[in-house]
Amino acid sequence: MNQLFSLTVIAGILTSAIRLATPYLYAAIGEAFAQTSGVVNLGVDGIMLVSGYAAFYVTLQTGNVWLGLLAAMLVGLLMGLLMSFISVTLKAEQGISGIGLYMFGLGLSSLLFKVMVGTVKTVSGFPALKLPLLGDLPVIGPIFFQHSLPVYGAFLLVPVAWWVLDRTTWGLQIKAVGQNPAAADSLGVNVDRVRYFSVCVGAILAGMAGASLSIALLNLFQENMTAGQGFIAVALVYFGGWKPLGIMGGALLFSTVNAFQLWMQVLGVKIPSDVAIMMPYLLTIVALAVTVSRARQPAALNKPFERGEN
Amino acid sequence: MESKKLSTQSRPPKTALHWREALFNASVPLAAMLLALLIGAIMLALLGANPLQAYAALVTGVFGSVSGITQALVKATPLLLVGLGICIAFRASVINIGGEGQIIAGALMATWFPLTFRTWPGWLLIPTTLIMGFLAGAAWGFVPGILKARLNVNEILSTVMMNAIAVQLMNMLIRGPLIDPAGITAGTYLAQSERLPEQVWLPRLIPQTLLHAGAILAVLLALAVYIFLWRTTIGYRIRAVGLNPDATRYAGLNVPFYQALSLTLAGGFAGLAGVVEVLGVQHRLLEGITSGYGFSGIVAALFGGLHPLGLIPASALFGALLVGADKMQRAVQVPSALIDTILGLVVLFVVGSALWTRRWAARRMMAALKQAEKDEEETA
Numbered sequence: 001m002n003q004l005f006s007l008t009v010i011a012g013i014l015t016s017a018i019r020l021a022t023p024y025l026y027a028a029i030g031e032a033f034a035q036t037s038g039v040v041n042l043g044v045d046g047i048m049l050v051s052g053y054a055a056f057y058v059t060l061q062t063g064n065v066w067l068g069l070l071a072a073m074l075v076g077l078l079m080g081l082l083m084s085f086i087s088v089t090l091k092a093e094q095g096i097s098g099i100g101l102y103m104f105g106l107g108l109s110s111l112l113f114k115v116m117v118g119t120v121k122t123v124s125g126f127p128a129l130k131l132p133l134l135g136d137l138p139v140i141g142p143i144f145f146q147h148s149l150p151v152y153g154a155f156l157l158v159p160v161a162w163w164v165l166d167r168t169t170w171g172l173q174i175k176a177v178g179q180n181p182a183a184a185d186s187l188g189v190n191v192d193r194v195r196y197f198s199v200c201v202g203a204i205l206a207g208m209a210g211a212s213l214s215i216a217l218l219n220l221f222q223e224n225m226t227a228g229q230g231f232i233a234v235a236l237v238y239f240g241g242w243k244p245l246g247i248m249g250g251a252l253l254f255s256t257v258n259a260f261q262l263w264m265q266v267l268g269v270k271i272p273s274d275v276a277i278m279m280p281y282l283l284t285i286v287a288l289a290v291t292v293s294r295a296r297q298p299a300a301l302n303k304p305f306e307r308g309e310n
Numbered sequence: 311m312e313s314k315k316l317s318t319q320s321r322p323p324k325t326a327l328h329w330r331e332a333l334f335n336a337s338v339p340l341a342a343m344l345l346a347l348l349i350g351a352i353m354l355a356l357l358g359a360n361p362l363q364a365y366a367a368l369v370t371g372v373f374g375s376v377s378g379i380t381q382a383l384v385k386a387t388p389l390l391l392v393g394l395g396i397c398i399a400f401r402a403s404v405i406n407i408g409g410e411g412q413i414i415a416g417a418l419m420a421t422w423f424p425l426t427f428r429t430w431p432g433w434l435l436i437p438t439t440l441i442m443g444f445l446a447g448a449a450w451g452f453v454p455g456i457l458k459a460r461l462n463v464n465e466i467l468s469t470v471m472m473n474a475i476a477v478q479l480m481n482m483l484i485r486g487p488l489i490d491p492a493g494i495t496a497g498t499y500l501a502q503s504e505r506l507p508e509q510v511w512l513p514r515l516i517p518q519t520l521l522h523a524g525a526i527l528a529v530l531l532a533l534a535v536y537i538f539l540w541r542t543t544i545g546y547r548i549r550a551v552g553l554n555p556d557a558t559r560y561a562g563l564n565v566p567f568y569q570a571l572s573l574t575l576a577g578g579f580a581g582l583a584g585v586v587e588v589l590g591v592q593h594r595l596l597e598g599i600t601s602g603y604g605f606s607g608i609v610a611a612l613f614g615g616l617h618p619l620g621l622i623p624a625s626a627l628f629g630a631l632l633v634g635a636d637k638m639q640r641a642v643q644v645p646s647a648l649i650d651t652i653l654g655l656v657v658l659f660v661v662g663s664a665l666w667t668r669r670w671a672a673r674r675m676m677a678a679l680k681q682a683e684k685d686e687e688e689t690a
Contacts (some may be wrong), residue, residue: 096657097661100655111645228473274485285457
């Protein structure tokens, strides 16, 4: 137990935590866009899977990680358009259509993987990039500044998303549509277009989350490789109170727990691995229970908008 | 406003279009299914398989033999049970994605209980195991239910998490306390439980097939759930909560209580699905015991119009689809994940097409109101 608290181990846990926060950050901040506009997209996990597969396959074939990332974003966009069409244009029950999207993504990614790849293969994903000067700092350097580009990108996304949502006309429109679509509509905001835009931005980011798993963190693809991370990401949006900074706090909390349980297993701490794997899921439930009551969710969340209904 | 006045002053408007609406409501999911199968055909073609040959293999695989049909019914049984729970929950506008975890909870109980009380006779052991399994599933549904009722925790997320927790719990138990002692002596350490004592196996309905008494139990329970939801006060309240939570709240109903109750009951029925899989099919607990029924049960429930009686044919259809998919996989070498993909599309299309069902209903309501107004003018 003592070695668990040595400096190397703590540094190792923190390094992993920063890395593992990446998919949560992309997916949850993307989901925050969708939810701020009033659409709950529960298909994030499915989008991550298909996009993760696309990124993996394109990288495997071309050897170019950037093409892989682009493919993931494109697939994310397509899935986002499908989700928006069902839940915005057809005004379907969002919870169930999201589950449909998840099942579709899970099935499609498994199908394509089995048919086109078949066995476990690895790709050379985004390489670690040591930032000049900062990366050379003792202790701090390895923890924060020796990651691959998608990891930096995920953390850079936090201020960008905050700025877009809080400081631009776009962000204002997204919020207006999520709070009071009828009022936004009467002021000439095209509710459906804003929701399409927000869901698609979210889906592209979910695609990047999938890519970050398959071509940056793990460099391989497996069936159902997300293991529910997309759902945890949706929970993080509630946890973070629909604010990018809050979401980052939640993502780091989760990734730290994940990193901690991985390191416990590496160090052979006597805890059944099944119990360790359970921890993030248990934590999600606890986190939801603690936070949901205090957060103010967008007033029109989960409510399809139909002109002249109110 | 208009409709309220009418209902107090005159008899409700005659529903002349009723059978046409019913036909329309039934044809919408079928059209959604056809569309999904069409996209599946395109995917089959892209994968280099002949779609016609593949779908022919799917159909003949099920309906070409007695064993195919009985296999379909065996798969329809857990779908029906899970779907009944989904119906109850969705009727209270609670979305239960936790079927997988609740099935596991029921299956774990259905394994542990008979192994512990293995000396009991079958007539006692089977019913008690069914009840215990129901309770285990109900407990697994109660947790997200009470969290929703007390702390307003989103049940979709909490049930998904409960699924993941149940999978790990099962993995731990069938590698630990519940592991088959034979696997230890043989040195294989297979992740499965000991075989259950024979007196607890559900009786076979047709010898030489897998069809077991659980199928009859499921159909009877479908009737019971129908009576429960439409003929009892609690059932009526559950549906009222789903139709209009605000109105029921003003009417003094304890909305969170009925939502938690519906999620608990939903868990119980999914738990029963786990019990019949263990007692009727596998006779032991092993990995993958859920076969994804927690999700395909949602598809069946939506397809059956969230109605217990509609669920009976819907489960049979999806049971057939799942069996056919296995046969198709062997015939044209396409992974059965294709069917999972198609199921996802069915969900998307069915919920997407609800718009037309609603519009149809609204149009019919308007027509009926106009007709009633005209009648009133004529009599006056």
